[in-house]
Amino acid sequence: MPWFSKDGKLSYSTINARAEGVRTNASYKDPFLKRRCLVPASGYFEWTGEKGDKQPHYFTRADGKPMAFAGLWDRWRSKDKSETKETFTIVTTAPSKFASQWHDRMPLILEPDMWDAWLRGDADTAAALMRPANEDALVNRLLIVDDELDITQLVEAAARELGFEVLAIHDTDQFETALETIKPTIIFLDILMPGRDGVELIRNLGAGNYPGRVVIMSGANPAYVQMGSALARAAGLWFAGTLFKPFRKQDAVDLLISLAMPPA
Numbered sequence: 001m002p003w004f005s006k007d008g009k010l011s012y013s014t015i016n017a018r019a020e021g022v023r024t025n026a027s028y029k030d031p032f033l034k035r036r037c038l039v040p041a042s043g044y045f046e047w048t049g050e051k052g053d054k055q056p057h058y059f060t061r062a063d064g065k066p067m068a069f070a071g072l073w074d075r076w077r078s079k080d081k082s083e084t085k086e087t088f089t090i091v092t093t094a095p096s097k098f099a100s101q102w103h104d105r106m107p108l109i110l111e112p113d114m115w116d117a118w119l120r121g122d123a124d125t126a127a128a129l130m131r132p133a134n135e136d137a138l139v140n141r142l143l144i145v146d147d148e149l150d151i152t153q154l155v156e157a158a159a160r161e162l163g164f165e166v167l168a169i170h171d172t173d174q175f176e177t178a179l180e181t182i183k184p185t186i187i188f189l190d191i192l193m194p195g196r197d198g199v200e201l202i203r204n205l206g207a208g209n210y211p212g213r214v215v216i217m218s219g220a221n222p223a224y225v226q227m228g229s230a231l232a233r234a235a236g237l238w239f240a241g242t243l244f245k246p247f248r249k250q251d252a253v254d255l256l257i258s259l260a261m262p263p264a
Helices: 029-034 112-120 123-127 149-161 172-182 198-207 222-234 249-260
Strands: 016-018 036-041 044-048 055-061 067-077 084-093 141-145 165-169 186-190 213-218 238-244
Touching: 029 036, 029 067, 029 123, 036 084, 036 112, 067 112, 112 123, 141 149, 141 172, 149 165, 149 249, 165 172, 172 198, 186 198, 186 249, 198 213, 198 222, 213 222, 213 249, 222 238, 238 249
Parallel strands: 016 084, 141 165, 141 186, 186 213, 213 238
Antiparallel strands: 036 067, 044 055, 067 084
């Protein structure tokens, strides 16, 4: 919300500020000079597809650490000074080659060694930071949860061919640790496993507001798989499909491509 707004309302969106215009746009030029900030995030979404059938794509850092977006903030006060609003916007740039597959813009992601320059540098110093993220900053990460070694090896081979970072586990007691270690953008989950089964893991993912996609794998009764997929949707998860065992490596490749890449 720009400080000069007359009534504390906007007739246009200021959720994002294009880097190319922050030095000249009336809403952003003063905050760019005096009120730059960092916006922490675990990741961000882009959406592809037709209206009414949009598909989410979740992006996180390749190193699993939180992101820091370049932001601008402003303070608006009513004329009688009875009301104050402090708001921020996220600066966007042209996309990296990787991110351009999904959108023609991306958030300005600042590396830790850039934070001080963005917050305290002069305008020219800050402007020099406004460029697309390094190509290795973002990556697709896959967590495979299955007690069958041949299945995890098959899916892992398919994912690595597509450039995924992969972690496979066969023991559900390792699930929470694996989730924190790799911070997956996609999970391939066997619905029927020894000990804690996939149903319990799905509930835990929903309770933890897991933002990525979930694929259910199983060679069990199809009705059990359907129950798991219904549970995933009910838990608010991005249910992304099923793989019925036995399946081919190419089946895993095709599904991963459909999840990791935007539609043509």
